[in-house]
Amino acid sequence: xxxxxxxxxxxxxxxxxxxxxxxxxxxxxxxxxxxxxxxxxxxxxxxxxxxxxxxxxxxxxxxxxxxxxxxxxxxxxxxxxxxxxxxxxxxxxxxxxxxxxxxxxxxxxxxxxxxxxxxxxxxxxxxxxxxxxxxxxxxxxxxxxxxxxxxxxxxxxxxxxxxxxxxxxxxxxxxxxxxxxxxxxxxxxxxxxxxxxxxxxxxxxxxxxxxxxxxxxxxxxxxxxxxxxxxxxxxxxxxxxxxxxxxxxxxxxxxxxxxxxxxxxxxxxxxxxxxxxxxxxxxxxxxxxxxxxxxxxxxxxxxxxxxxxxxxxxxxxxxxxxxxxxxxxxxxxxxxxxxxxxxxxxxxxxxxxxxxxxxxxxxxxxxxxxxxxxxxxxxxxxxxxxxxxxxxxxxxxxxxxxxxxxxxxxxxxxxxxxxxxxxxxxxxxxxxxxxxxxxxxxxxxxxxxxxxxxxxxxxxxxxxxxxxxxxxxxxxxxxxxxxxxxxxxxxxxxxxxxxxxxxxxxxxxxxxxxxxxxxxxxxxxxxxxxxxxxxxxxxxxxxxxxxxxxxxxxxxxxxxxxxxxxxxxxxxxxx
Amino acid sequence: xxxxxxxxxxxxxxxxxxxxxxxxxxxxxxxxxxxxxxxxxxxxxxxxxxxxxxxxxxxxxxxxxxxxxxxxxxxxxxxxxxxxxxxxxxxxxxxxxxxxxxxxxxxxxxxxxxxxxxxxxxxxxxxxxxxxxxxxxxxxxxxxxxxxxxxxxxxxxxxxxxxxxxxxxxxxxxxxxxxxxxxxxxxxxxxxxxxxxxxxxxxxxxxxxxxxxxxxxxxxxxxxxxxxxxxxxxxxxxxxxxxxxxxxxxxxxxxxxxxxxxxxxxxxxxxxxxxxxxxxxxxxxxxxxxxxxxxxxxxxxxxxxxxxxxxxxxxxxxxx
Numbered sequence: 001x002x003x004x005x006x007x008x009x010x011x012x013x014x015x016x017x018x019x020x021x022x023x024x025x026x027x028x029x030x031x032x033x034x035x036x037x038x039x040x041x042x043x044x045x046x047x048x049x050x051x052x053x054x055x056x057x058x059x060x061x062x063x064x065x066x067x068x069x070x071x072x073x074x075x076x077x078x079x080x081x082x083x084x085x086x087x088x089x090x091x092x093x094x095x096x097x098x099x100x101x102x103x104x105x106x107x108x109x110x111x112x113x114x115x116x117x118x119x120x121x122x123x124x125x126x127x128x129x130x131x132x133x134x135x136x137x138x139x140x141x142x143x144x145x146x147x148x149x150x151x152x153x154x155x156x157x158x159x160x161x162x163x164x165x166x167x168x169x170x171x172x173x174x175x176x177x178x179x180x181x182x183x184x185x186x187x188x189x190x191x192x193x194x195x196x197x198x199x200x201x202x203x204x205x206x207x208x209x210x211x212x213x214x215x216x217x218x219x220x221x222x223x224x225x226x227x228x229x230x231x232x233x234x235x236x237x238x239x240x241x242x243x244x245x246x247x248x249x250x251x252x253x254x255x256x257x258x259x260x261x262x263x264x265x266x267x268x269x270x271x272x273x274x275x276x277x278x279x280x281x282x283x284x285x286x287x288x289x290x291x292x293x294x295x296x297x298x299x300x301x302x303x304x305x306x307x308x309x310x311x312x313x314x315x316x317x318x319x320x321x322x323x324x325x326x327x328x329x330x331x332x333x334x335x336x337x338x339x340x341x342x343x344x345x346x347x348x349x350x351x352x353x354x355x356x357x358x359x360x361x362x363x364x365x366x367x368x369x370x371x372x373x374x375x376x377x378x379x380x381x382x383x384x385x386x387x388x389x390x391x392x393x394x395x396x397x398x399x400x401x402x403x404x405x406x407x408x409x410x411x412x413x414x415x416x417x418x419x420x421x422x423x424x425x426x427x428x429x430x431x432x433x434x435x436x437x438x439x440x441x442x443x444x445x446x447x448x449x450x451x452x453x454x455x456x457x458x459x460x461x462x463x464x465x466x467x468x469x470x471x472x473x474x475x476x477x478x479x480x481x482x483x484x485x486x487x488x489x490x491x492x493x494x495x496x497x498x499x500x501x502x503x504x505x506x507x508x509x510x511x512x513x514x515x516x517x518x519x520x521x522x523x524x525x526x527x528x529x530x531x532x533x534x535x536x537x538x539x540x541x542x543x544x545x546x547x548x549x550x551x552x553x554x555x556x557x558x559x560x561x562x563x564x565x566x567x568x569x570x571x572x573x574x575x
Numbered sequence: 576x577x578x579x580x581x582x583x584x585x586x587x588x589x590x591x592x593x594x595x596x597x598x599x600x601x602x603x604x605x606x607x608x609x610x611x612x613x614x615x616x617x618x619x620x621x622x623x624x625x626x627x628x629x630x631x632x633x634x635x636x637x638x639x640x641x642x643x644x645x646x647x648x649x650x651x652x653x654x655x656x657x658x659x660x661x662x663x664x665x666x667x668x669x670x671x672x673x674x675x676x677x678x679x680x681x682x683x684x685x686x687x688x689x690x691x692x693x694x695x696x697x698x699x700x701x702x703x704x705x706x707x708x709x710x711x712x713x714x715x716x717x718x719x720x721x722x723x724x725x726x727x728x729x730x731x732x733x734x735x736x737x738x739x740x741x742x743x744x745x746x747x748x749x750x751x752x753x754x755x756x757x758x759x760x761x762x763x764x765x766x767x768x769x770x771x772x773x774x775x776x777x778x779x780x781x782x783x784x785x786x787x788x789x790x791x792x793x794x795x796x797x798x799x800x801x802x803x804x805x806x807x808x809x810x811x812x813x814x815x816x817x818x819x820x821x822x823x824x825x826x827x828x829x830x831x832x833x834x835x836x837x838x839x840x841x842x843x844x845x846x847x848x849x850x851x852x853x854x855x856x857x858x859x860x861x862x863x864x865x866x867x868x869x870x871x872x873x874x875x876x877x878x879x880x881x882x883x884x885x886x887x888x889x890x891x892x893x894x895x
Contacts, residue, residue: 074799079714104801113799121796125814125889134810135800171890187800 022049023195023226024073027087031068031250033080042068044250050195055227057241057258059234059273061495062466065250066230070197073228074111075103091194109139112188116200118180122172128183129168132156135190155186159216177357178209182216189220196220199230206356206522211566214239232495234277235568238262246270262570276500277570278529280552286507287500287529316344317382317516318368318401318484324376325363337363338374339540345484350510350517352531352548354524354563360540361520365488368518369403370394382483399430399480406489408473412461418472419443419457425479446475449512450505467498474505478513486518491526503530524567528552536560585893592882596875601659603871607864608658614858618647618671621858625672667868668861672854677865680850685869688846691838692831694762695769696824702770703778703820708808711782711816712789722782729775733834737768737841754843765842769834773827780823785816814888821884828877832870 031043043065050056058066071077073090075098088096091110098106107113115121122131129152142148149168156164159182161175172180181201188196198217202210214236221227221240231237237244237258244261246254246269254267265271276287325338338360345351355361366372368379370387379387381397402425405411412421422443426434434442444454450471461469470490477485487506491499507530510517521527527534527548534551536544536559544557555561611618619641623633633641642648646657661668667677710717744764745753751764788794789812797807836848847866854862886892 076795076798100804104803106801107798108800113796115792115796115799117792120792123793123797123811124891126811131797134797134802138801138803138806173891184796187796190800 021089021092023052023091024050025087025089026069026073027085029069029072029083029085029088031065031072031077031084032082033078035080039082042250043072046247046250046252048245048252048255050226050228052194052226053221053224054242055221055229055240056243056245057229057231057237058245058247059231059237060247061232061497063249064247066247067199069247070113070199070228070230073195073197074107074113076107105139108135108188108193109141109191110193110195112191112193112196114185114188114196114198114201116202117204118184119172119177119204121184122180122187124172126171127169128172128175128180129153129156132168132183132187132190135187139191141191151190155190156183159183159186159189160212161186176209177205178212181205181209181213185213185216185220189225193225195226195228197228197230200232201229202236203231203233207524207563208356208566210236211568214568233568234262234273234496235570238570239568246273273496274570276497277525278500278503278523279525280528280549282525282529283548286504288497288504316346317349318345318379318386318518319383320344320364320368320377320379322377323364323367323374323379325360325367325372326375337540338367340377341535341537341540341542342377343535343542343545345516345518347483348510348514348516349533350519350531352527352534353518353520353537354522354527354534355537356522356563358539359537361537362488364537365403365486365518365520368484369401369486396430399428400482401484401486402477402480402482403486403488404470404473404477404490406492408469409461411473412469414461416460417457418447418459418461418464421461421472422446422475422479425476429480442479446479449478449509450475451501465498466494467501470494470498470502471505474502474509478509478515481513482515484516484518486520488520489522490519492521492523499526506530524552524564536563592879596879599875600868600872604659604662604864604868605655607867608655611860611864612651614860618645618860621860622671625857625859662868667865670854670859670862672857672859672862677861680862681847681865681869684845684847684850687844688832688835688839688848689873691762691765691769691835691844691846692828694766695773695831696827698766698770699773699777699827700820702774703781704813704817706778707781707785707816708805708813711785711808722779725775725778725782727775728771729779731772731775733768733772734837734841736771737765737838740764740768741841761842761844765838765844768838768841769831772834773831777820777823777827781816781820784819785812788812788815791815818885818889821881821888825878825881828881829874832873 026049027047029043029046030041032039032041034040046065046069048056058069060066068077068081072083072085072088073095075095077083083096085096088094090106095106122128129149132152132155133148136142136148136151142151152168153164156168161167161179161182167175167179167183172183175183185198185201188198196217201217202213205213217227217229218240227240229237229240241258244254244256244258245252246261246267248269254261254265254270256266260266261270262274265274272289275282278287320341320343323338323341324336326334326336328334341360341364343351353361353364363372367374367387370379370389373387378385381400386394386397416424419440423439426439426442426446443457447454447456452468452471452475456464456468456472461472464472473490490506491502494502503526506517509515517530519527519530531548533546534544534548535542536551536557538559544551544555544560551560552564555564617633617638619638620633622641622645623637624631639648646654649657658668665678667681669675670677670680673680706721710721712718741753741764745751752758752761754761785808794807794811797811802810832847835846836851838844839846839848840852847869850862851866853859854866
């Protein structure tokens with residue numbers, strides 16, 4: 001059934017319909033939420049079709065309506081939603097306005113759905129085998145208990161889970177992240193549905209696991225099943241999709257073949273999305289369309305000058321000497337989380353630390369912040385003891401080193417105004433304390449520096465978007481005038497275009513304030529884009545270190561090579 | 576091999592829990608022992624009054640005789656040592672008033688109280704599960720009314736509710752006996768009086784947990800497999816929502832033991848409540864101490880059962 005049509009016929013309003021009825025037709029789909037008087041349109045006039053055996057990708061930022069569109073196809077948009085479409089057919093049958101029973105007959109059996117992050121998408125209290133078995137028994141596909149168990153083990157084996165009979169009886173948290181995601185995919189393909197919808201199937205996964213899961217999804221496709229792949233990761237999409245739909249604010253802005261979208265994007269928004277991906281090629285250039293902010297603080301300029309002088313005089317700024325950290329696991333055994341890790345961070349330099357989850361990179365960050373005392377080795381700050389000092393001695397110098405986390409919301413007091421959040425950090429600035437009035441003007445300056453208008457002063461963290469929150473977190477981090485900022489996955493929770501803006505901001509601030517970054521991320525592209533030097537961590541050991549280009553373009557350690565190879569590349573280069 | 580390790584881990588945990596439970600009971604025993612010295616009046620005087628049936632100054636020879644008989648003339652720590660030794664041998668002493676071992680007294684009355692507490696707990700859980708599964712998280716008026724109704728029940732004083740139930744169902748409608756004794760029918764109204772109040776708290780905890788769980792991705796995931804609403808609620812959501820309720824149940828057991836005192840009084844039931852009230856008013860110290868000690872032991876046992884139940888429902892807790 002894998003018929004190839006000329007690229008033009010996949011676009012919207014294709015003049016010539018394909019010979020046979022497509023598997024899925026969506027015409028002028030509108031979805032809105034809320035009561036009649038204040039209805040919020042989330043999907044506006046979306047039309048597309050999915051042919052048998054083909055993969056259609058929907059990309060867009062969060063809030064673009066891509067997930068809602070997908071959920072419409074299984075009738076799960078929620079109780080407060082209004083779905084309206086000129087045409088909504090699947091396998092030649094109208095699926096608009098189905099009853100609950102009819103929807104249930106469709107779900108799982110004809111349309112399989114994989115949600116992101118199996119850790120929360122599998123019931124944490126039920127063995128994974130039961131979850132897979134549920135997909136089979138709900139549709140009465142299997143009669144006896146013995147057959148069910150056998151089929152579940154078969155399915156786990158099919159998706160590549162080792163020791164399937166053992167894993168079937170274990171709870172989700174006892175499986176690794178990759179195994180969990182495989183098990184979740186097994187629940188979706190248990191009944192061999194004609195269409196598989198995968199909503200961000202690899203978002204929460206490490207890059208090597210992501211590559212394995214993408215391989216698994218490709219295998220499923222090769223068995224002739226159609227797929228709708230939803231992702232904000234364009235590189236993932238370019239590997240898998242035959243067609244790409246780009247959505248923004250509930251509308252389709254561009255729709256075409258993979259070749260066309262990635263090779264010759266027509267719409268500005270698509271071009272912006274492609275340009276926003278940090279990678280080796282983006283080094284030294286801006287990712288977002290924003291221009292560099294004008295920095296108004298004259299004081300900052302002079303400071304930058306004096307610091308650059310200092311950089312020549314004394315180095316390094318932060319030095320870690322053979323750090324070792326062990327933690328006691330739940331079984332009472334000691335686990336070495338960080339093993340003999342050393343690094344130096346010079347003035348105005350960015351050191352990137354990459355590694356998969358559990359590699360010990362966050363523990364290294366916590367020791368750099370002296371929040372955790374190493375079991376062996378020590379961290380020195382400007383040549384004097386840092387982790388070995390007492391907390392009382394450290395307090396004086398705490399303002400020299402700040403931190404930005406992945407999720408700023410949990411590091412803000414939700415009842416505080418933005419002004420108070422930043423003011424609190426200003427008060428901790430060492431040297432001569434600022435009076436109230438100058439602190440107030442400083443808050444405005446800092447907000448300006450991170451690209452927020454002074455109107456945000458009175459806002460509260462919950463009212464801000466993810467990108468705005470991260471800007472406030474950055475303002476708070478630079479408020480005490482640190483020499484070093486530790487960034488622990490600062491863009492991991494952000495959309496690609498917001499991520500681009502934040503990375504640009506961090507780059508601007510670096511050259512302006514002459515701060516050094518200890519930049520931690522699992523995303524090799526992000527680290528490569530921003531870092532001067534890179535440290536690769538694996539199971540607590542620093543396996544490779546060196547200049548960013550050397551490590552990523554000419555890796556010599558097998559693990560680094562595997563890591564670099566697993567990163568999905570854009571298959572078509574934007575012109 | 577893994578299983579062996581888990582069992583070892585489990586039994587170590589159990590041993591630690593039993594030890595800490597023992598310490599709680601010992602602390603309760605010690606506390607009640609020393610509190611009796613803070614109470615006004617000579618113990619010999621109390622015993623003399625109970626024996627003679629009148630209130631008067633105890634003659635000197637009687638005082639010495641009683642003190643010698645009960646060992647009150649010994650130093651406090653010798654008395655304490657004897658008390659602890661007796662308790663360890665299962666001897667809670669003699670009632671001053673009723674001339675019989677405290678253990679016999681409690682053993683005779685503990686049955687109805689445990690039956691009442693157990694029935695109330697069971698009833699509260701049954702109502703909780705039924706109403707939650709039927710109404711929670713639905714977008715209708717019943718779903719909203721349920722939460723309000725539970726708050727209303729939780730704020731009602733149980734003895735007042737007991738009186739209302741008694742007047743309506745026993746006296747006016749004559750459906751249940753006014754004074755039930757230990758018959759099954761007699762158990763219904765006291766059980767309801769206790770259960771409805773507990774349901775107010777328990778229902779709230781389970782309801783809010785249930786509503787939260789329904790929004791979890793794994794519920795959506797299961798829906799996307801075609802699972803029906805009822806089996807989703809029963810197989811997935813209920814188990815998660817029950818956890819805070821089970822935790823709360825440990826606290827509720829303590830509340831039940833004290834609540835039973837009032838309810839037993841209203842319905843004229845036999846039970847530990849009556850024993851405690853009578854003993855307190857006659858200052859029958861060994862009986863009061865005994866009831867407190869037994870309550871503490873029951874409470875410890877109940878929290879152990881609660882923790883074991885939680886581990887059964889949420890196997891992840893075994894590792895913690």
